[in-house]
Amino acid sequence: MSQGTIYLVLASPRSSLFKDLIEYYGLDIKISDTSDPEFAKTFPLKRTPSFKGPDFILHEALAIFVYITSLIPQNHGLYGSSNLDYAQTIKWLSFTGSEIISGLVQALYPLIGNLPYSKDGVDQALKDLESYIAVYETQLKQTKYLVGDKITLADLFAVQSIRWGLQYIWDVNWLKQHPLIDAWFKDVTQHPIIVKSLGDFKPLQKALPNAPPKGN
Ligand SMILES: N[C@@H](CCC(=O)N[C@@H](CS)C(=O)NCC(=O)O)C(=O)O
Numbered sequence: 001m002s003q004g005t006i007y008l009v010l011a012s013p014r015s016s017l018f019k020d021l022i023e024y025y026g027l028d029i030k031i032s033d034t035s036d037p038e039f040a041k042t043f044p045l046k047r048t049p050s051f052k053g054p055d056f057i058l059h060e061a062l063a064i065f066v067y068i069t070s071l072i073p074q075n076h077g078l079y080g081s082s083n084l085d086y087a088q089t090i091k092w093l094s095f096t097g098s099e100i101i102s103g104l105v106q107a108l109y110p111l112i113g114n115l116p117y118s119k120d121g122v123d124q125a126l127k128d129l130e131s132y133i134a135v136y137e138t139q140l141k142q143t144k145y146l147v148g149d150k151i152t153l154a155d156l157f158a159v160q161s162i163r164w165g166l167q168y169i170w171d172v173n174w175l176k177q178h179p180l181i182d183a184w185f186k187d188v189t190q191h192p193i194i195v196k197s198l199g200d201f202k203p204l205q206k207a208l209p210n211a212p213p214k215g216n
Pocket of ligand 1: 009012013014017045046047048049059060061062097
């Protein structure tokens with residue numbers, strides 16, 4: 001019996017890892033998108049990711065990660081190997097899904113016309129993002145990965161948002177200024193679960209300037 005349907009916007013850093021997990025572990029979950037009429041009917045807020053199980057629904061990326069990874073039979077180590085590792089993994093998933101992705105939205109959307117533009121607003125959002133990225137960096141000075149010496153779901157999810165940033169507001173020069181993030185990103189994106197989608201990723205040579213969107 002099908003394990004459910006997940007609704008994703010694949011370009012989004014909150015959605016992209018779900019497809020890789022489902023395919024890598026061969027889960028019987030249908031991948032659908034926001035054009036599916038069932039999506040708007042079942043999830044009136046129309047936010048992704050959203051999941052429809054056999055007799056329940058879930059929204060919130062964090063909850064969907066916990067549920068979907070519970071369907072993977074083998075001891076996959078995606079949350080590390082102790083209760084504390086589990087808590088740390090959840091901490092990083094939450095931090096990435098809230099602070100980092102919301103920060104990226106605040107910096108990027110005004111540049112592409114999805115939010116009203118103000119130069120100061122974008123500068124502030126970029127500054128806020130630097131302080132969030134510094135939280136990853138502080139951890140990566142202490143441990144090879146976000147939760148100790150092995151890659152967990154925390155890293156696999158976090159690099160989705162770095163990838164999104166590197167398609168718009170950060171570039172090769174930004175990576176040079178963040179050597180720990182650069183090395184960690186290159187390493188994590190070779191992990192077997194995500195290498196197919198991110199292994200060949202190339203960051204922008206030149207990020208979008210802090211300027212009103214073209215056409216305005
Ligand atoms: N708190 C939710 C946020 C979900 C969310 O805002 N998703 C974005 C895409 S990344 C979305 O669907 N935006 C469309 C909208 O808000 O209408 C979660 O963690 O999953």
